[in-house]
Amino acid sequence: MVCLDGLLSIFQFCAKREKDALKIKNFNNLKNAALNRQFNETYDQTTLDLTTKILDISPEFFTIWNLRRDVFVNFVFKGRSDQEIHKVITEELRFVLATMKRFPKCYWVWNHRIWLLKYNPALTDWDFELGLIEMFFAADPRNFHAWQYRRIVLEGKMDLIRNEEEQPAKAIAKLNYREFQYTTKMINKNISNYSAWHNRSKLIEKLSESHPEEAQEFSSKYEILVSEIKLVQTAAFTDPADSSVWTYMRWLYTGGFFTTDIEAESFIRLLEEQVAGVKELAEIEKDENGEENLWCLKTLSLLLKELFLRTKEDYLREEINDLTKRLIELDPMRAERYKDFQRNI
Amino acid sequence: MQLFREKHVDYVKNLNTKTDQLEYWLTEHLRLNGVYWGLMALFLMDSQDAFVKEEVIEFVLSCRDPKRGGFGPYPKHEAHILSTLSAIQILKLYNSLDRLGSFKPDLVKFIKDLQLPDGSFQGDRFGEVDSRFVYTAIQCLSILEELDENIASGATDFVLRCLNFDGGFGMVPGAESHAAQAFVCLGTLSILGQLDKLTSKKELISSWLSERQVANGGLNGRPEKLPDVCYSWWVLTGMDILGCLDWVDHDKLRQYILSCQDDVTGGISDRPDNQVDVFHTVFGIAGLSLLGFEDLVPVDASYCLPKAVVATIKKFPYEI
Ligand SMILES: [Zn+2]
Numbered sequence: 251m252v253c254l255d256g257l258l259s260i261f262q263f264c265a266k267r268e269k270d271a272l273k274i275k276n277f278n279n280l281k282n283a284a285l286n287r288q289f290n291e292t293y294d295q296t297t298l299d300l301t302t303k304i305l306d307i308s309p310e311f312f313t314i315w316n317l318r319r320d321v322f323v324n325f326v327f328k329g330r331s332d333q334e335i336h337k338v339i340t341e342e343l344r345f346v347l348a349t350m351k352r353f354p355k356c357y358w359v360w361n362h363r364i365w366l367l368k369y370n371p372a373l374t375d376w377d378f379e380l381g382l383i384e385m386f387f388a389a390d391p392r393n394f395h396a397w398q399y400r401r402i403v404l405e406g407k408m409d410l411i412r413n414e415e416e417q418p419a420k421a422i423a424k425l426n427y428r429e430f431q432y433t434t435k436m437i438n439k440n441i442s443n444y445s446a447w448h449n450r451s452k453l454i455e456k457l458s459e460s461h462p463e464e465a466q467e468f469s470s471k472y473e474i475l476v477s478e479i480k481l482v483q484t485a486a487f488t489d490p491a492d493s494s495v496w497t498y499m500r501w502l503y504t505g506g507f508f509t510t511d512i513e514a515e516s517f518i519r520l521l522e523e524q525v526a527g528v529k530e531l532a533e534i535e536k537d538e539n540g541e542e543n544l545w546c547l548k549t550l551s552l553l554l555k556e557l558f559l560r561t562k563e564d565y566l567r568e569e570i571n572d573l574t575k576r577l578i579e580l581d582p583m584r585a586e587r588y589k590d591f592q593r594n595i
Numbered sequence: 596m597q598l599f600r601e602k603h604v605d606y607v608k609n610l611n612t613k614t615d616q617l618e619y620w621l622t623e624h625l626r627l628n629g630v631y632w633g634l635m636a637l638f639l640m641d642s643q644d645a646f647v648k649e650e651v652i653e654f655v656l657s658c659r660d661p662k663r664g665g666f667g668p669y670p671k672h673e674a675h676i677l678s679t680l681s682a683i684q685i686l687k688l689y690n691s692l693d694r695l696g697s698f699k700p701d702l703v704k705f706i707k708d709l710q711l712p713d714g715s716f717q718g719d720r721f722g723e724v725d726s727r728f729v730y731t732a733i734q735c736l737s738i739l740e741e742l743d744e745n746i747a748s749g750a751t752d753f754v755l756r757c758l759n760f761d762g763g764f765g766m767v768p769g770a771e772s773h774a775a776q777a778f779v780c781l782g783t784l785s786i787l788g789q790l791d792k793l794t795s796k797k798e799l800i801s802s803w804l805s806e807r808q809v810a811n812g813g814l815n816g817r818p819e820k821l822p823d824v825c826y827s828w829w830v831l832t833g834m835d836i837l838g839c840l841d842w843v844d845h846d847k848l849r850q851y852i853l854s855c856q857d858d859v860t861g862g863i864s865d866r867p868d869n870q871v872d873v874f875h876t877v878f879g880i881a882g883l884s885l886l887g888f889e890d891l892v893p894v895d896a897s898y899c900l901p902k903a904v905v906a907t908i909k910k911f912p913y914e915i
Contacts, residue, residue: 270617285671313673451760501760583844
């Protein structure tokens, strides 16, 4: 039986080789023709068709994407009106979309799409692109490329606003606020959407500088912090095992962004409330799961450190020392980190 | 478990004989990078003689893009900053930068012209920007000893803008944290001698890096993702550069990397029992070297070259 299996796989291997040999010949013919045309700068329909065929097989072949753009600029777009070029670009965007669906993680495909959108940004349908992103998020709300693409599309929209609107700052603040609300929506759908939390932190920095009138929660850093604490507190109680919530909480209290412009006493009060909140959650977790939630302990030690730095109360230092001991026991892989943490207070 | 040294040397040596398989031809766009990964793996195992030096150098020089001055990944392909670094690294490994000869001025110009007004670098003439390209360009110029104050300060500012709320770094300012980006951003600052710009964020960054180790000992690239051998390099280098290499468990990581070896064909894969490739082979071995295991040649975290090679590169800022 073993031998038969072995024989069978050898036959299959040979069949694949023969098939491969044909494919290799075909691919290498296409490739050599295209590369020669690139070297000689022959930009015509034949070259364009060659790139279509090659990219269909090998979308990672960036030299061929470059060649394709060269053909567009030096041949297809030559002597055409803006509207005519726009039509070609719309057509090309369809080709790119089909390739994207087959190879959603290929950088070069996304790049090509961005190049097309930026060729004449005034004619680009940026909102269509946002709709497209929704489609990718429906499949995977943490799609790295799609989130990055979303930021690029918005940047494109904003560039347009800067060029065309009378009061661009206002319109941009509005757009940022809409994006901020979008992250709230995504987080409410699924608390462990790390990408959404990340984007939120970036938008908060922008909105604290300039926000639309209706965004009451952005009137001061204190107001922002209080409303973010509410959100992250609820999230932590909903899914205490998820790291994104704790990472975000760490940023709120230790990131340095909120500590400026907030009165020391108010900040201490918020810290004390949070310490109590996390302690409560730690107890609940222990009761329910029969074991400690590491994130609770790690966050607690960070919060206590911030408190200690501000109040210099000795009992806080003792609490931190106890926590460190427990962390070293429960998470020995990172023991040295906890020791350094304790040492550096 | 042990490192299957001889098997890995054989695996790397035989990479170029797989010309009857379609995959070989579909990966031309990475060929020069692949040669560097293979050669670097051999250097770390002190087996560089498995490749024929003169053949490799000839291949590197044949990848030069005469129209643009940089190197493509394969003859007739267009120059890109990623393949250009591989070319320069290979020549440096062989102590053969002089083979650039009269090509050098155009090469330096190709790299410098890729820098944009905000300090970032694009990968080629079509404008894609990524902190990876900043690192790549800075390392190229460092090896060629062609850095200057202007280039350095622009690159430093850009890389610092890629730092995020969580202590990780993104592809561009605003982009989500990813371990590969931590390596390139910290590597850039390290090569440029600008690590002191991070002092207040050091603990946060180190914590983010140390959180990458998961229960089975492997490291992942982002929270809640699976571990992967190549992150042994992207994450560990950052920790080494920041001086907190001991914030993860070395023995567990060693076990994880070794469990990803193929004991029949040689080579290392991303996860146990997956198909091996040269990329994960070199970064698995480099990770082990950084941790001081298996009696490997010591590797430099910022350059991914042997320490002895890096010692011959003039440090920036240059003395006048
Ligand atoms: Zn990998």
